[in-house]
Structures are given as structure tokens and as C-alpha cells.
Amino acid sequence: MAVFPFEISATEGKARTGVLKTPRGDIRTPAFMPVGTAGTVKALYMDQVKDAGADIILGNTYHLMLRPGAERVQRLGGLHAFAHWNGPMLTDSGGFQVWSLAQLRKMDPDGVTFQSHIDGSTHRLTPARSIEIQADLLGADISMQLDECTDYPCTHEEAERSLDLSLDWGQRSLDAFGDRDAQTLFGIIQGSNYADLREKSAKGVVSQGFGGLALGGLAVGEGHDQMCATIDMTVPHLPDHLPRYVMGVGKPIDLVESVARGIDMFDCVLPTRSGRHGQAWTWDGPVNVKNARFAEDVSPLDEAVNCPASQDYSRAYYHHLFKAGEYLGPMLLSWHNTAFFQALMQEIRASIAEGRFEALRTRLQTAWASTKS
Numbered sequence: 012m013a014v015f016p017f018e019i020s021a022t023e024g025k026a027r028t029g030v031l032k033t034p035r036g037d038i039r040t041p042a043f044m045p046v047g048t049a050g051t052v053k054a055l056y057m058d059q060v061k062d063a064g065a066d067i068i069l070g071n072t073y074h075l076m077l078r079p080g081a082e083r084v085q086r087l088g089g090l091h092a093f094a095h096w097n098g099p100m101l102t103d104s105g106g107f108q109v110w111s112l113a114q115l116r117k118m119d120p121d122g123v124t125f126q127s128h129i130d131g132s133t134h135r136l137t138p139a140r141s142i143e144i145q146a147d148l149l150g151a152d153i154s155m156q157l158d159e160c161t162d163y164p165c166t167h168e169e170a171e172r173s174l175d176l177s178l179d180w181g182q183r184s185l186d187a188f189g190d191r192d193a194q195t196l197f198g199i200i201q202g203s204n205y206a207d208l209r210e211k212s213a214k215g216v217v218s219q220g221f222g223g224l225a226l227g228g229l230a231v232g233e234g235h236d237q238m239c240a241t242i243d244m245t246v247p248h249l250p251d252h253l254p255r256y257v258m259g260v261g262k263p264i265d266l267v268e269s270v271a272r273g274i275d276m277f278d279c280v281l282p283t284r285s286g287r288h289g290q291a292w293t294w295d296g297p298v299n300v301k302n303a304r305f306a307e308d309v310s311p312l313d314e315a316v317n318c319p320a321s322q323d324y325s326r327a328y329y330h331h332l333f334k335a336g337e338y339l340g341p342m343l344l345s346w347h348n349t350a351f352f353q354a355l356m357q358e359i360r361a362s363i364a365e366g367r368f369e370a371l372r373t374r375l376q377t378a379w380a381s382t383k384s
């Protein structure tokens with residue numbers, strides 16, 4: 012398995028900025044990965060995603076294996092060609108989506124059998140099958156081990172049994188991944204919110220020899236403060252030289268606070284999901300364009316975001332598009348939110364490089380205090 016070069020160029024406290032170098036291109040870290048669940052970042056062209064500043068996008072094994080089918084994507088040239096994204100791509104392994112979406116799932120020590128939420132058909136994922144789908148059929152540059160996303164909350168005993176299963180599936184994922192010189196595999200740390208179990212899982216995953224380390228079992232309803240506490244109990248057990256990725260995170264305040272605790276990579280559906288429902292993220296915090304106060308507000312969404320969707324349309328126009336149910340509303344707002352999240356990451360990277368990250372963090376904590384819940 013390749014371990015992609017990860018070059019940290021500057022640090023400020025626990026925060027790091029650098030570059031993860033992959034055969035398909037460099038990933039500037041801290042990085043936010045737009046989510047392209049079913050081979051599309053919803054309502055956006057890949058050119059818009061690229062121009063917004065994204066270096067890497069995420070795809071989902073669960074969704075693509077159900078529709079259009081992993082073998083079909085391979086027959087059509089793999090996910091990069093199919094979706095017209097020629098940069099690095101990371102795919103999730105399917106465990107979380109089975110846990111959160113599938114009906115009638117049956118876990119056993121070797122894998123999970125489940126029914127599709129789309130047509131009820133029966134499917135099975137094992138560590139080896141998940142790796143085959145991600146690395147061989149979809150062609151992901153970065154694959155994720157198959158894991159079990161532990162229920163939250165749960166007892167100490169449930170959390171330990173779950174992390175032990177994920178450690179076993181992690182080793183099976185590594186064995187199935189084998190020797191590949193242009194692709195890598197990340198491990199996933201579980202342990203719920205128990206410090207001793209996060210330490211056990213972290214030390215176990217680190218010892219297995221992955222190309223990157225993900226913190227799983229977060230953004231599952233624990234809330235901002237518990238998420239931060241769980242990151243604090245995990246990062247001390249991780250080596251500095253591997254990239255650290257918190258899965259499913261998150262709101263802008265979550266990104267800032269996680270970077271401050273030493274995290275390098277993120278993914279979340281929030282920019283496009285909230286964009287489809289009228290929520291715009293800005294440097295002054297989120298606003299919902301459907302609110303009557305915007306009906307005649309001629310100001311743009313955010314002049315500091317270098318994107319046509321952020322600068323060239325009035326809030327009044329956004330208000331109208333969403334009240335009228337026009338397609339252009341979700342399209343433009345998904346574009347703006349995607350550009351805002353990338354502008355935030357760019358400012359975070361620059362602030363760490365220039366030794367002013369803590370000043371940025373303090374300013375944003377104040378501006379975004381009400382978004383912590």
C-alpha cells in the first residue's frame with residue numbers, strides 16, 4: 012500500500028498546514044472534501060467544485076454499489092471518468108451508510124448483509140468486498156477501511172465490542188488492499204466518548220500501518236463540545252506524520268475547533284444539503300434566505316467570497332428563488348456554500364502559515380458562538 016507523502020509546512024499550537032501529495036494531485040491541508048455521494052456534488056458541475064478551491068471530493072461505496080452498481084462504474088471507466096473529476100477522490104467504505112440508511116441489516120463477524128433503501132434488494136459488504144469496490148471498481152485514490160460506526164450513546168462494553176470489530180475489519184481491509192503503489196488506505200478509530208477506548212482504538216489502528224488515520228463515530232449527535240472532547244482524547248495517541256481525518260464534520264465552527272486540535276481533513280454534506288434548503292453560510296454566520304427580512308435586501312450573500320454566487324446576486328433574488336421554488340435557488344446556494352467552505356479552509360491554511368490562526372479562531376468563535384449547538 013502506498014503511503015502518500017504528507018509534508019507539514021507550518022504549525023501553530025496543535026494546528027498544522029501542509030500538503031498531502033497523491034498521484035492525481037496535491038491536497039492542501041487542512042482540507043474540506045465536498046461530498047459527491049452518488050458520483051455528483053449535488054447541483055454543481057465539477058468545474059464549479061474545482062474552481063471553488065476543492066482539491067479532493069468524497070464518494071460513497073454504499074450509494075454507488077446500489078446504483079448504478081460498482082461493476083457498471085468500472086465498465087464505464089471508473090468513477091473519475093464517469094463523474095468527470097480528475098483530481099484525488101476518497102471513498103467511504105459503506106459501514107456508516109449501511110448503519111444510517113439500509114433497512115434490515117444483519118451484522119456478523121465477517122461483514123454485514125443489508126437491504127437497499129432504494130429497491131429492497133439484498134447486498135453484502137465484507138472488508139474485502141468494500142476494498143474491491145473502492146480501489147478496483149470505483150478507482151478511489153484514498154479508500155477507507157470497512158468499520159462499524161458505533162451507536163451513540165452506548166455503554167462502555169458496547170463501545171469496546173464495536174471498536175474490536177472495527178480493528179479486526181481494519182486488518183482484513185489492509186490484507187485485501189495489498190500492495191498498490193498509486194492508492195492508499197486509511198484506518199478508522201472508534202471508541203465512542205470513552206477516553207480509554209479511544210486510546211485503545213487509536214493505538215491499535217496506528218499499529219496496523221495505514222496511510223492515514225480517521226476519527227469515526229463522530230458527528231452522530233454528540234454535539235460540538237463532546238466532539239471536541241473526543242478529539243482531545245484521541246489526537247495525543249496519533250503520530251504527527253500521518254494525516255488525520257474527522258469523518259462527517261462539519262459546521263464551520265466545528266472545522267475551526269478541530270483544526271485547532273490537530274485535524275487535517277474533513278467531509279460533510281452540510282454546504283450542499285443546507286444550500287438546497289435555503290441556508291447560506293457566511294463569514295458573519297448562517298442566514299436563511301427564505302426569511303422575510305431578505306425580501307428587498309440588495310446586498311450579496313458574502314462579498315469576501317470570490318464566487319459569482321456569493322457576489323453577483325442579491326439576497327432579495329435568493330429570497331425570491333426559494334419562495335418561488337425555482338431550480339436556480341438550490342443551484343446557486345450550493346455553489347456559494349461550497350465556495351464559502353473552501354474560502355474558510357484557505358483562510359485557515361494561510362493563518363497557520365502566517366502565525367495568526369489563534370487570532371482567526373478567536374474572531375470566528377465570537378461571530379459563530381450561536382452555531383455551536
Ligand SMILES: Nc1nc2cc3nc(NCCc4ccc(CCO)cc4)[nH]c3cc2c(=O)[nH]1
Binds near residue numbers: 260280284
Ligand atoms: N466509515 C465511516 N464513515 C462515517 C461517516 C460519518 N458521517 C458522519 N456524520 C455526518 C452527519 C451529518 C449528516 C447530515 C448533515 C447535514 C445537516 O443535517 C450534517 C452532518 N459521522 C460519520 C462517522 C463515520 C464512521 O464512523 N465511519
